[in-house]
Amino acid sequence: LHLRYQVENVPSRSKACNVQVxxxxxxxxxxxxxxxISKNIExxxxxxxxxxxxxxxxxFLLAKPLEPLHKGQSI
Incomplete structure (x- = not known):
């Protein structure tokens, strides 16, 4: 079984993303x-x-927005 997913931000909407699996x-x-069996697994x-x-x-919608990091600031 091979599974890959890709999450991309949607530039036109600030709180949206596109997920492709x-x-x-x-x-x-x-x-x-x-x-x-393949159909059942899918x-x-x-x-x-x-x-x-x-x-x-x-x-994600309930999470507090992250503040941007300033130069020299670490996580």
Whole structure:
């Protein structure tokens, strides 16, 4: 199972971002049920990722905005 996601800020909206998720399934051995299993994995993972990003969105909206760092200031 290969999973990659990319989060980008949306410049036109200050509190928005675009999330793209890429999913790949690689089989080591073939099976008769491969297509059905792949669809099931995709559906369950899609549902799970939506839940994760909804929670992340809620936490982001409730978070206190960070103040910009000044020159020479560390985190």
């Amino acid at each position: 890429y999913l790949g399934i690689q089989w080591l051995k073939s099976t008769k049920q491969q297509k059905r 559906a369950k993972l899609t549902e799970h990722l939506k839940e994760i990003f909804v929670i992340a969105q809620k936490e």
